[in-house]
Amino acid sequence: MATPVEPVEGQVVAFRRFAVRGSIFVTVLLLGCAALLSVPAPANDFLQAIQDKERVLSAAPSPRTVLVGGSSTAFGFNSAALAAATGRSVVNMGVHAGLGLDFMLRSVEDSLRAGDLVIVSPEYELFDKSLRNNTVLYQILPYMQSPDTYLHSVAERVEYRLQLRVQRMQRIVAHLMKRMVGRTTAPDMYRRASFSALGDFWLPDSTRSVLDTNRYIGPPKPAEVPDESTVRRLSTFADKASQRGASVVLLYPPLVSPAYARDSANIAGLQQALEKTLRPAVTIAGTPQDFVWPAEYFFDTEYHLNPRGRDRRTSQLIQFLQSQRLANP
Known part of the structure; x- marks a missing residue:
């Protein structure tokens, strides 16, 4: 068979x-x-500017003026003009409000020297207990020299390392899609290269840009009383600065007038509480109303100043420092 x-x-x-x-x-x-x-490492990421800012902070000769805050600080000053008027080196450390007040203070406090002047200007929502957005924090930590310094628990360290893997996969997907399509997108203005050598965020074309308050009025909606942990953190920072021979000034952030009108009662309560709890360790510069201006001074959010607003705020800070004999060392 x-x-x-x-x-x-x-x-x-x-x-x-x-x-x-x-x-x-x-x-x-x-x-x-x-x-x-x-997959190439990102070279022009907006948050990557923190590396340049840390380097400038380390290299700048004393005495220095160190500007601390979120993106309202990044957009809010002409550091070259401030340096020329005060006789101090100036470093603008502002990047993103989502990093939280603790990150902002921690990133500079160990670098302070005798004679330094620290201008702390947090966005209003940072006085609440929500001190940071971990998503934004985890995005910037790979660019920091000691990322674990900014993580407060084992759970946060685990979450951060998991987020690193997610970020890596996102970059891979974006890289592969770009290679498949065969072209790159137009560069976003929010990039590392938009920062000046002193850390200011420069928008060459934004002089013509004015915030449309009919379309957009976002945060702050702050708490009427600052969170106790926030006040405690600011006080601890002021004590550490004093021990190093540095001084701390609290400067209220710029705010477009319709946003202030909406939240003026809470901001007034916040101002009263801050003056009661922070003085005399922290010098408070002016009042919130001093930095409430119409939309013509703002760019794309209630906090981001265009060049006209930036120059106005810089001039007001110079006048205050000169009046308090803090300008020239």
Whole structure:
């Protein structure tokens, strides 16, 4: 009786199909690994500017004026004009409000020297207990020299390392999509290269840009009384600065007038509480109303000043420092 041939031939065909599919899978896997290894590290990320700011802070000769805050600080000063008027080196450390007040203070407090003047100007919502947005914090920590310094628990360290993997995969997907499409998108203005050598965020074309308050009025909606942990953190920072021979000034942030009108009662309560709890360790510069201006001074949010607003705020700070004999060392 003859041996059946069809089952054997079927097995051969099935094996060939398996081999082809396996080869395709291995090829795709190898290409994927190659893509993973070749994904370039971000070089113009907005948050990556913190590396430049840390370097400038370290190199700037004393006495220095150190500007601390979120993006309202990044947009809010002409540091070159401030340096010329005060005779001090100026470093603008402002990046993003979502990093939280603790991050902002911690990033400079160990670098302070005798004679330094620290201008702390947090956005209003940072006086509440929500001191930071971990999503933003985890995005900037890879650029910091000691990221664990900013993590307060084992749970946060685990979460941060998981987030690093997510960020890595997001970059990979974006990189692969860009290679498949074959073109890059137009550069976003929010990038590392938009910061000046002293840390100011410069928008060459924004002189013509004015905030449309009919379309956009966002935060702050601050708490009427600052969170106790926030006041405690500011007081601790002022004590550490004093021990190093540095002085601390609290400067209220700029705010577009419709946003202030909406939240004026809470801001007034916040002002009263801050003056009661922070003085005399912290000098408070003026009042919130001193920095409430119409939309023509703002760019794209209730906090971001255009060049006209930036110059006005810088001039007001210079006048205050001169009146308090804090300008020239």
